[in-house]
Amino acid sequence: MHYFDHCASTPPLEDVIRTMAEVMAKHYANPSSLHRGGQEAKHILERARAVVASLFPGTAAEEWLFTSGGTESNNMAILGAARSLAKKGKHLVTTAIEHPSVYDTVRGLEREGWTASYVPADETGIVSAEAVEAALTDETALVSVMHVNNEVGSIQPIAEIGARLKRRGNIAFHVDGVQSVGKVPVDLAGSRVDLFSAAAHKLGGPRGVGLLYVRQDLQLGHVYGGGSQERGLRPGTENVPAIVAAAKAFRLAVERQPERAARMYALRAKLLAGIASIPELVPNGSPDLGAGGGAAPNIVNFSYPGMRPEVIVHMLEKHGILASTKSACSSKSDEPSRVLLAMGLSRERASSGVRVSFGDEHGDAEVARLCEMLEKVVQKLKPLERKGD
Known part of the structure; x- marks a missing residue:
């Protein structure tokens, strides 16, 4: 996993x-x-x-x-x-x-x-x-x-x-x-x-x-x-x-923060590039890819408009990828993400957000695997899209 x-x-x-x-x-x-x-x-x-x-x-x-x-x-x-x-x-x-x-x-x-x-x-x-x-x-x-x-x-x-x-x-x-x-x-x-x-x-x-x-x-x-x-x-x-x-x-976290951030910003850029290659997926949040910008290095959020996020999460799990939807404290709610709505995103987009967050064990190979599995999951789910939910 x-x-x-x-x-x-x-x-x-x-x-x-x-x-x-x-x-x-x-x-x-x-x-x-x-x-x-x-x-x-x-x-x-x-x-x-x-x-x-x-x-x-x-x-x-x-x-x-x-x-x-x-x-x-x-x-x-x-x-x-x-x-x-x-x-x-x-x-x-x-x-x-x-x-x-x-x-x-x-x-x-x-x-x-x-x-x-x-x-x-x-x-x-x-x-x-x-x-x-x-x-x-x-x-x-x-x-x-x-x-x-x-x-x-x-x-x-x-x-x-x-x-x-x-x-x-x-x-x-x-x-x-x-x-x-x-x-x-x-x-x-x-x-x-x-x-x-x-x-x-x-x-x-x-x-x-x-x-x-x-x-x-x-x-x-x-x-x-x-x-x-x-x-x-x-x-x-x-x-x-x-x-x-x-x-x-x-x-340990504070001492290692600069090195960790540099490495994770590179992983974030790789994942965002993979998401950009899948037309059905839309990234949410700041597009900044480096230190000093508007985004943390370890978090990527994206939506699959028309698809319930828990469906995506469970499909990814079948392929050995554990990701999440909203914050863990809110993940059991069926409501759209309050955060995404507050950003001015559509209800459809706010209802389909998925969050990926990195750790020290991740490298290029793990992110490449994630991108590959995202492509497979989207291809399987395309016939199930429900626009205008």
Whole structure:
């Protein structure tokens, strides 16, 4: 099988598995315990936190929280900021292409009396900084914009957005970086980011561990009740083995990012060329093929208008190719992709999107195989096309 669904989850790295097993065997004490075993566990927990901080210049170890994943980090950031900043105003700005863990959380706040503006994207999946600034009001307390879109791979101009928010003053800026760490450069200090979310299983780490950066002078309201762990914001006994393994995965991902990006941009170009040779398929998202453009290196999204995407995915699976449709969190829905609709694409095109996402195990041979199988699948499915669905 060729696994092309790295945006959903990645195979854990061998070094990460080994590290997690070693820590699990040796450091099983509760890091909140006062005895030696507990303090040893606490020490390696804080060492993992320091490793994470070192990967993002300008941040301090105490500004990083460990969570259960990207969804929890996004929820904590948005709900916590909303609760602490409500006195300033009860207006949020986000985009129409956010992951459900952001989009649905903002919708939930609207039901609690907040107002929200959802900035659309252009046809390449990019939201302009000007449009974000235009959505601000005197009541805006928080802006949440993802760094890399999880469906089409579009890179949002977070540095420019952060600069505009800085000029406006006193507006918190949250960035969902779940799909960006290890794929594109991340500069939190330079982008003036106040809150940042990431997840270990998107880059070779264990599931169940996420990161949340909270700028030191920003106070979050409490989402959970319980103990004092993670500055009291995420109570509960920390999963020390998984956290230490996650810190290693983040370190390896950031260190290898430049080389990985160069290699994956070449694979992306090869796949897009293969898609262009199949008239029935239409690429979605930015056409940029290199670093510094509008697209992440590891994601390609395309549509087969008139064909249900799950049919394509299951046909590819029969040929040993594992791909996906929308985000894994939304894949069971029969609705058209909200992201593709927000980009101004037709309902027919938004109803037939397929996502391919690369990993370190992929090379020219694997992408050539994917292109070959796409051609075969399309030829088999052509008689089944349903235009105007």
